Amino acid sequence: MQEEYDVFLLTKPPSNPRSELCLKLVTRSGNARIYLAGDGVYHLLSGILELPGYTVYACQEDLKARAINVREKVIIPDNFYSVLVEDMMEHCKRAYTF
């Protein structure tokens, strides 16, 4: 039986109310993968990595554009969107986009 988890795509900066709602659902999920793209990558500067219980992915192009060079505890795939789509298609119990 393949493992399943909730997949979250977050594109809003930390101060945005949608980010707040997303992180509430992530905490409730207990088994989540978060994909940070666009302004969502700013979450790497705001302590998202400290929270337990999920894996964080980030889009390389968006990190570079915004001069964010956090590399520990975050997965930065070469082909972010392919990895995201595969996760959504193959291992996903529920998918959320914010």
Added chain:
Amino acid sequence: MKSVFYLLNTAPYGSEKAFGALNAAAVSLNGMNVTLGLYGDGVYLAAADQDSTNLRMPNLSDILYSYGELRVLVHEPSLIERGLFDKTLIETIELVDEEDFLKEMENLDSVILF
């Protein structure tokens, strides 16, 4: 000489507002006293070493560098709140506290929000 304060409170690259504010400020330099204020998520624009090549978008920090005469104020509390205080920032910016930031807005002829 008239003076104008442009306020940006949106993060760069995620929307066009930062690009628009920079262009408006640059054009206004010709004949006006111009200040660009970075507030809230707008302070993300102050990060040095931006590289937007792979996004095929203009590099906004390059625009800031190319207009050295543009005065850029950064709201310090917003910067601290977003974990940017120990990051490398663009050298031409001025870090100001809440009181000075508000005073600047009050002292200029007009304030334009983006």
